[in-house]
Amino acid sequence: MQGLMQPWPLLCSKVIDHAAIQHPHREIVSRSVEGPIHRTDYRTVRSRSLRLAKRLDREGIGLGDRVATMAWNTWRHLECWYGIVGIGAVYHTLNPRLFPEQIAWIMNDAEDRLLFVDLTFLPIVEAIAPQLASLEKIVVLTDAAHMPESSLANLACYEDWLAEADDDFAWKAFDENTAAGMCYTSGTTGHPKGVVYSHRSNILHSMLAQQPDAMGLSSRDVVLPIVPLFHANGWGLAFTCPMAGAAMVMPGPKMDGASVSEMLVSEKVTFSAAVPTVWLMLLQHLEKHGGALPDLNRVVIGGSACPRAVTQKFQDDYGVQVIHAWGMTEMSPLGTLCTIKPEYAGLEGDALLDLEMKQGHPPFGVEMKVTDDSDADTPWDGRTFGRLKVRGPSVAASYYKGTGAEAFGAEGWFDTGDVAHIDPHGYMQITDRAKDVIKSGGEWISTIDLENLAVGHPDVAEAAVIGLPHPRWDERPLLVIVPKEGRDPGKAEILGFLEGKVASWWMPDDVVFVEAIPHTATGKIQKMALREQFRGYSLPSA
Ligand code: AMP
Numbered sequence: 140m141q142g143l144m145q146p147w148p149l150l151c152s153k154v155i156d157h158a159a160i161q162h163p164h165r166e167i168v169s170r171s172v173e174g175p176i177h178r179t180d181y182r183t184v185r186s187r188s189l190r191l192a193k194r195l196d197r198e199g200i201g202l203g204d205r206v207a208t209m210a211w212n213t214w215r216h217l218e219c220w221y222g223i224v225g226i227g228a229v230y231h232t233l234n235p236r237l238f239p240e241q242i243a244w245i246m247n248d249a250e251d252r253l254l255f256v257d258l259t260f261l262p263i264v265e266a267i268a269p270q271l272a273s274l275e276k277i278v279v280l281t282d283a284a285h286m287p288e289s290s291l292a293n294l295a296c297y298e299d300w301l302a303e304a305d306d307d308f309a310w311k312a313f314d315e316n317t318a319a320g321m322c323y324t325s326g327t328t329g330h331p332k333g334v335v336y337s338h339r340s341n342i343l344h345s346m347l348a349q350q351p352d353a354m355g356l357s358s359r360d361v362v363l364p365i366v367p368l369f370h371a372n373g374w375g376l377a378f379t380c381p382m383a384g385a386a387m388v389m390p391g392p393k394m395d396g397a398s399v400s401e402m403l404v405s406e407k408v409t410f411s412a413a414v415p416t417v418w419l420m421l422l423q424h425l426e427k428h429g430g431a432l433p434d435l436n437r438v439v440i441g442g443s444a445c446p447r448a449v450t451q452k453f454q455d456d457y458g459v460q461v462i463h464a465w466g467m468t469e470m471s472p473l474g475t476l477c478t479i480k481p482e483y484a485g486l487e488g489d490a491l492l493d494l495e496m497k498q499g500h501p502p503f504g505v506e507m508k509v510t511d512d513s514d515a516d517t518p519w520d521g522r523t524f525g526r527l528k529v530r531g532p533s534v535a536a537s538y539y540k541g542t543g544a545e546a547f548g549a550e551g552w553f554d555t556g557d558v559a560h561i562d563p564h565g566y567m568q569i570t571d572r573a574k575d576v577i578k579s580g581g582e583w584i585s586t587i588d589l590e591n592l593a594v595g596h597p598d599v600a601e602a603a604v605i606g607l608p609h610p611r612w613d614e615r616p617l618l619v620i621v622p623k624e625g626r627d628p629g630k631a632e633i634l635g636f637l638e639g640k641v642a643s644w645w646m647p648d649d650v651v652f653v654e655a656i657p658h659t660a661t662g663k664i665q666k667m668a669l670r671e672q673f674r675g676y677s678l679p680s681a
Contacts, residue, residue, distance in 0.1 A: 148313075150224075150312075151224040151225075151319050151341055153342075155221045166180055167179050168389065170213075172280070172281065184214060187306070193304040193306070194303060195228065200226065201228065202311070205229045206254075207232075208256075209263070210369075217377055217387075219255045225310040225311065232320070235263060236660035243270040255297070258287065265291055283298065318335050320335070329543075332543045335535075340471055341372075343533050344471040345375050349383055350502045350503065354462075360410045362386065363399075366442070371661075395420055403434070403435055404433070410437055412440075414442035436459065437460040443664070448594060449461070463476070463496070469555075471534070474507070475499040475500055476500070478499065480564055505529060505530075509559055511525045521568070524558050528555065556574070558573050577605075579616070584644075590664075596628065598622055599633070603666065607678055608681075609678060610681055616647045648681075657669060657672075
């Protein structure tokens, strides 16, 4: 027997329709690329997205066509997403921090037909334009007054181009499993792999993100999505905020401590989301210049492990709740969030901080398990490490064009490539990327744990741990440290600080001080480059 309920396809256009009807005057405030603060609302964003859809349609763009964006978080980028998905085309976010050759490779692989680009990134496009085989048109996200000179052919000014259409247009209808968005993720080897989100996966992801034990957004929230739309589907916030009716504050090109702090205070932001580096910059700014965060209620921190010192400072000094989160591009991206279940409600002080160092538990819609080398489930004892696997309606079933098939196992389990353990109450903690883990005498050492402890030292700005070959133990840890400006902690001082906080056999065999640690285009520590840099380095214990 079948249910007798309506099919109501889960299409992304329904989200902006809902926001425009139920929350028409909720503000979207952006720091524009041109400079001034810009204000609009959901009703206007919907109207301009309809014009954009109509204009794209006239351009010959339709179902399944890939439309790239290389842009900061602004109201215009949001309009692009909704206009694109509204006709069944596919938004393809490009990370401008990748090497230009990589961007060209990705655009050709995706066969992007049209590109929306911010003024900031036009030089990148000018440099790679001759290589872009499928690209037909470039629309610069600005108005006539700011339109630059350019050697590019088929260039249009966004506001003029958009003005050629009105909003008398209806969203197209199609199956909810139709592709809505694309984002490439870079592995350590081979070409980047394309993740293709569907309308259905985006909607279900936003609904799971909205659960009170996940992001818990409401129409009373003012959300500052610092995480760029080009990082892992913008953590879903372009859909979750309008679905909840939350106001949005878009940081545009400025994510430094001073600019973020200004937006947080002047726009009365209650909720924000970003990687640890951004929060470190904000906290350093506040430490130096003073200031409070009177309206900020909670922040989601993920993308890399959140250092203990960041969580502690936010909570103790500024009264802001930290929700540590883990996810991946392949997961739309939310996987787990560290909100407090009743089982842990009594924790305080260091015990609470210990819990908050975990990446948390999955909301409804994400299943997870950890398996050992023989693919058997490990016990949920909060200690036994293994490979973390996930499945759910917003987890990728394969990559674009079928690359990287080895990650997709039996019964839908996707191998995340992360090493983790799960505790008896279902809280997962990442200990490493599988390829970064250190094996010393057959036992695993968590580089993430060591890094988190090291950045807790008041003189340390950033820390990374890598394994170096060792004649007796196979591998031993080397701690690489970037000191804070003007500080000069010695090796003995750092090791003394770690002493007693980790098992003695986890203690790094050496500490080296560097000016900078290499990062990937998504801000993660580039361990491969670091291992290369220290190839041949001889540990004093070796
Ligand atoms: P991306 O697809 O670029 O978002 O990268 C996903 C990867 O980032 C994950 O597989 C993890 O290795 C890492 N990651 C994300 N969030 C966290 C976190 N909270 N703690 C540790 N690693 C994280």
